[in-house]
């Protein structure tokens with residue numbers, strides 16, 4: 001199995017943590033590919049017309065978009081692991097995690113990636129609002145006892161929240177003790193400890 005990865009991608013890390021939780025890490029070749037809409041990577045475009053990672057190649061099949069890859073891995077391999085097949089709440093939480101990463105990436109364009117004269121504050125404010133609304137929802141469900149199992153939904157949320165911290169977007173921790181505690185408990189495992197984020201996005205060759 002080959003995973004086209006990126007060491008600073010929340011979508012890719014979700015897949016790598018999942019691979020680890022499914023006991024597939026030793027069977028997986030993980031290779032870093034730098035990508036950006038302004039820094040084309042031909043090897044990535046050969047496998048995904050959107051030019052994005054993660055991409056999984058397995059048994060003659062090439063899959064992209066982390067939501068498709070996660071479903072594929074769960075369908076094929078979860079029976080032999082402690083991970084149960086995702087229910088609708090898991091899928092919803094995976095979508096929420098994707099939305100947090102999407103909003104975070106768009107916010108980062110406005111904060112540091114776009115040239116200064118092209119940045120648009122109302123758009124940045126709108127993306128940051130999506131983040132704070134999501135954090136508030138997650139604080140609420142955490143305070144109501146949301147599980148800390150390493151399910152697909154929780155792996156997706158935890159890798160997205162750790163990414164928010166990694167890229168230094170406004171923190172979710174202040175005033176959200178239940179969410180902070182939930183995240184620290186979910187990430188207290190080998191699969192998270194051995195897959196830390198590193199590196200920086202490169203927008204030019």
Ligand SMILES: N[C@@H](CCC(=O)N[C@@H](CS)C(=O)NCC(=O)O)C(=O)O
Nearest residue numbers: 009011035036037052053054065066
């Ligand atoms: N919806 C996709 C998003 C993947 C994505 O945006 N990956 C980023 C890395 S964090 C990427 O490859 N960006 C390159 C680009 O947008 O051209 C997924 O879940 O796999």
